[in-house]
Amino acid sequence: MSARASARSRALRPARRQPTSPARSDKTPALASRRPHRRGSTLTTTFRELGILPETAEALEAVGITTAFPIQEMTLPVALSGADVIGQAKTGTGKTLGFGLPLLERVTVPADVEAGRAEPDDLTDAPQALVVVPTRELCTQVTNDLLTAGKVRNVRVLAIYGGRAYEPQVEALKKGVDVVVGTPGRLLDLAGQKKLNLKHVRCLVLDEADEMLDLGFLPDVEKIINMLPVRRQTMLFSATMPGAVIGLARRYMSQPTHISATAPDDAGKTVANTKQFIYRAHNMDKPEMVARILQAEGRGLVMVFCRTKRTAADLADQLKQRGFASGAVHGDLGQGAREQALRAFRNGKVDVLVCTDVAARGIDVEGVTHVINYQSPEEEKTYLHRIGRTGRAGAKGIAITLVDWDDIPRWQLINKALDLGFNDPPETYSTSPHLFTDLGI
Structure with missing residues (x-):
């Protein structure tokens, strides 16, 4: 076993095999010394400079990804060395690749044997890495990102979550997988039935x-x-x-490095790229207000968040009647219908997605320019995750919150917790001139 382990570590960490190579050994200290000064700077460090496998860099470059975001630039040198990492970053800052790239390097695939980085004995059909995520939506997003980054090395990634038939997931596990991304319930089910073998996992990520x-x-x-x-x-x-x-980190991690990625100009809890507008609105006038907002200049994809399933379904229907291409995602829909609506939104067939908070995390769709909180969220964390759907990965975004009269006390608690400075939202109607000037309608 020790021989295999040493072969594996040689395979996965070529840097250690060649300590004399000036290219790799000089780079790490330079990066470390440079990092504190560059956290909020424009993106200049490439993934190749951060020392990921050339095949992974090639796969990312094929989809136009060459430079790292702050969380990635800070996480990669630590995580690639095999150390445990606690990463704290706002939603939408690119942390999937921050953990995804080191995780892919922990996995041995036939391409590594061909490249002379690993021995044939290191290969296995059991999962070598596991990512645990809270929602189905996040599960599919992380899976797609890992498939993209692992494409050239042909890394097999499988998504495992509930609301879907067991058979295809079991079938895929039998054929062999390298990385499993899953939600806790279904992972436990399959492991309990001895269909999922976790004995070979070298890397665990809790997202x-x-x-x-x-x-x-x-x-x-x-x-x-x-x-x-x-x-x-x-x-x-x-x-x-x-x-x-x-507490979880203390129990199950070994001397973890804590990385908190925030830019100096972005010290607030919300992402600086997202412009926020809060309006006191009347419930009867809200559908008309949303219709007006959807006519804003330069608006792309829009996500509208409601507190209840019924409100989401009703609003999606009202917007359809007004001629907008809208879809809905909420808990009453089956998993298949939810995925269909999300696919239509990603492809641009539907450009307005009305959803409940089931969709607030894990939907990472490019081109979401506006998020509308049709109803005030329950608490500040929900607010952050909702508006985190726009202004992602360096893009600019607009977040609009419509607060009912009776929701003002709840909103004021959120405002205070996040120190937003919108304690008394202006009374606003679909005909208010300031709505048109604020949002460029």
């Missing part, structure tokens, strides 16, 4: 750990962790760090 806590998944997550080999790399990512998440 959106605070959301797993909110959804009550932490006990399931702990059961899954206890099925994994003790010797492994663990990475935990979370937008906020509640006590239970810190």
